[in-house]
Amino acid sequence: MPLIIGLTGGIASGKTTVANLFHEHFGIDIVDADIVAREVVEIGSEGLNSIALHFGDDILSEDGSLNRAKLREIIFSNPEEKQWLNNLLHPLIRNKIQQDLASISSPYGFLVAPLLIENNMQEMVDRILVVDVSSEEQVNRTVIRDNVTSEQVEAILKSQVSRELRLSQADDVIENHTKNQKLLPQITELHQKYLAIELENRSK
Structure with missing residues (x-):
């Protein structure tokens, strides 16, 4: 690498x-952690499916995407739920970052x-x-x-x-x-x- x-x-x-x-x-080449964090909860992703399973379909917008405002509201007032979310997303984000870094072709x-x-x-x-x-x-x-x-x-x-x-x-x-x-x-x-x-x- x-x-x-x-x-x-x-x-x-x-x-x-x-x-x-x-x-x-x-x-x-650039790998942006903020972009990766959005990619791991895109429609059809493992991350979004797990979030919907845990919080219920109310956490989804009409088009099936993550309702970030609603999620922020939930985890802001509940440290345990925030911890659950971090435990889910951090490994997914790190794995995707590692994959993206491995595909860098610039010097x-x-x-x-x-x-x-x-x-x-x-x-x-x-x-x-x-x-x-x-x-x-x-x-x-x-x-x-x-x-x-x-x-x-x-x-x-x-x-x-x-x-x-x-x-x-x-x-x-x-x-x-x-x-x-x-x-x-x-x-x-x-x-x-x-x-x-x-x-x-x-x-x-």
Whole structure:
């Protein structure tokens, strides 16, 4: 398997932007944990069938898809049900991520995972790249992007690991503090670095 980089960062740090720039400019394959999490509960999936069996058909929308709002409502007020759901979905998500990583064909690849550290996914990657941004910037961006209050964003920030802990886990860091931060030079430099590491790994 090629070199796998875990790309993470707090809310509104610019993870998706960074991943897309690596893909658009250098053709690097991306596995997105959030997309995988949606795929494992698609219509007809083992995940969705198990959820419907456990919670009843009321958990489904009219078209047979998962009613996420209703599910969130249930698990928000019931820690045991939340634990049951996590026990079901986490293995399914990890297995699908492993399958997708195994099919990467670019010289190295990314696993984009906002909760990489929170969900202890470090063993799935060779290096960790953190997109770093100040908490003030995170609040400002999320309020504008999601039309939510700053208090709601603060609550989300508290549910994620601290900026300091995330940076302590990083092998590489991209700084994205301001709107005009130049991302491409940082990305180009890291691209060259990852190619060199992959080359060295293959020659061992």
